[in-house]
Amino acid sequence: MSSIPGVEDPFAPTTSGGTAVLEREETQAAEPGDHERFSHYVRKEKIMESALTGEPVRALCGKIWTPGRDPEKFPVCPQCKEVYEGLAPGKDDEN
Secondary structure: OOOOOOOOOOOOOOOOOOOOOOOOOOOOOOOOOHHHOOEOOOOHHHHHHHHHHOOOEEOOOOOEEOOOOOHHHOOEOHHHHHHHHHOOOOOOOOO
């Protein structure tokens, strides 16, 4: 019985079976080598093409691979970032 009148203790043992909900901390399983992985800069159209054909892409840093992981889970590749920041604005850019 709970110390609050009219409220049963949710942790008290019962004789009539039932279910309990246990909360656990969400953890994200890391695959081997994830600590060495980065999000790389690649042209958007190349990413789409790779998704359709399965062909590998080349990042600004020169890495060639077939994208398959969520880039939001990894930090940006420092080499790609350096190359990107050194590029002249494209014709799409207003500034």
